[in-house]
Amino acid sequence: MSRIWPLLVLLFLVSACKDTFNGPAIPEVPVSEQINVSSLQYPALRQDGGYVYLNGGYKGILVVRQSASLYTAFERACPYDPTAACSQVKVDPSNLFIVDDCCGSQFNLQGGVMAGPAVYGLKQYKTSLSGSVLYISN
Template sequence: MFVNHEIDLNSPENISLSALGGSLTIENQGYNGLIIYRFSNYEYHAYDKSCTYEPLTACAEIDSISSSLAICNCCNSVFLLDQDGSVANGPAILSLKRYSTFLDGNMLFISN
């Protein structure tokens, strides 16, 4: 899946990324959308919203984000956004797919 997306961090709809640990979901990118997580002042992580446990099932989508955790309500797998998208609690065993991010001023670029 080709991903090439940009986010204006000064835009009001992206205010959730202004704080460390803030997150934002973006639909219609990647396989099931993207999760953007602010890791530090100048570093953002971008993950695909597809759960890695049985990813071809209809409900294999991260649909709950709480603090630094992403949760699949289908299989109850929990992923760590503040690390590398790794699994905190299964049944999933693979980390979330991560995309490249590049910060240029107030613009965040996400690609693969």
Template sequence: MPVSHLFRHTTIVATLLPGLLLTLMACNSGSTVQPQIPLAAVNELLVLTDQQNASLRFDNGAVYHKGGVRGLIVVRQNASTYLAFDRNCPYQPQDTCARVFISQLIQLHDPCCQSRFSFTGQPQGGPATLPLRRYNTALSGNNLTITN
């Protein structure tokens, strides 16, 4: 390709690129940004054999536990996999009523904003578009450690 063609293509790209970037940024400027859930140190121990954790003896069982910003929800996926989520709803988390509850053991639900979440923490309805904040879990015998 002759140098003059290369120069012309480079000039066209250099001229169009800033306009394209501004257009893309303008498209995102109208999007709703959800505030972040505040950070909280989490270092909790659940003893799975305790009676208050009896629901965690079955797949898709869930219990409340202390910790996090507004408390934790712990879900058993199977005998070796547990998930732990903050109960603070990611949609308008600063609202005092933004708390997720276990709803009929089929989903997680925030009655304040009507957001619904799966037992994997993913949004399934309502205005929330972000998943629940998930914490690390480690199983050792009958002890489940939850940390961040």
């Protein structure tokens, strides 16, 4: 029994040292937005792949229409270096991907990394569609 104690202590110490880093340190700010996706103010949201920029979030919010019933909302701060002054993602002029001109990272329209240096995808906010009103929150 005396040989088991050191093994149990070692096992406990190894399990207690797990890496708990879940991504970049994008500052948490309260997000509670709502927009009418049928509004004349947002004509781009009437087609799949359409997008709009909103104020809110840490450095802004990018809303992308994935389908008529699914919209995604991303924080515009690039996860590579979110606190850099120039760090803000935008949709590339080709409308095929999202880019941060500051570090050169590229993301697909679902927020996943396509090219680095970023290794984490875009921070995504919760969305809920009720009729034509899209609710965005964290």
